[in-house]
Amino acid sequence: MSVHHGTLLCLGVLMMTAGAVMALGGWVQPPGLLFGLGLLLGLGGIGLLVSGLCMAMKNLQIAVPGHFLLHPRTGTRFSPQQALAIQRLDRIRREMSADTVDRSPEPEPTMPSTPPPWTMEPPPSYDAV
Structure with missing residues (x-):
């Protein structure tokens, strides 16, 4: 608790106690201010008191069971937001790896064993240039 x-x-608790004392003092005398x-x-x-209890309960560290990433060996635990983010990232990683496994690699273009015949005229000689 922070x-x-x-x-x-x-x-x-202090305000409740002070209010109870004041209310009882006002109850003994004729009811008034x-x-x-x-x-x-x-x-x-x-x-x-209720808002303090709600805030304390909201900030409790809640462990999400069933996932090894959420319970590291050091004994620390992730917050619920971090646990959900880790689960989402893990699911995305698994989907991405499944996509790469399902795709067959594109075949590489095969090179012909012999080059095509030369159809152009030879370049001019060095002396002519």
């Missing part, structure tokens, strides 16, 4: 998540969680303010502060604390 510092931001921990800060949100602590602030949410103190009760409403405490209720509002408590609801804000609940909102911060």
Whole structure:
């Protein structure tokens, strides 16, 4: 859990506690501004607590089972976005290699065993030029 998540969680718990104390203090006396303010502060604390928990759960490292590239031997794991990107790249690589295997190589043009006969007149002599 990062510092931001921990800060949100602590602030949410603190606001909930302060709101509960203010609401109970306003409940003992005739309901008034103190009760409403405490209720509002408590609801804000609940909102911060829930958002901090959601952010913490969202950033958990989730391993995608069944693929050797996603579990390297070092023990580190890839994020879900990285895991999906690796799977896509692996699928593309396999499709590309399957395309090259399926294609038959183009036959090379065969050269005739003897050159064609010379049909042009010989060039002029060196002395004539």
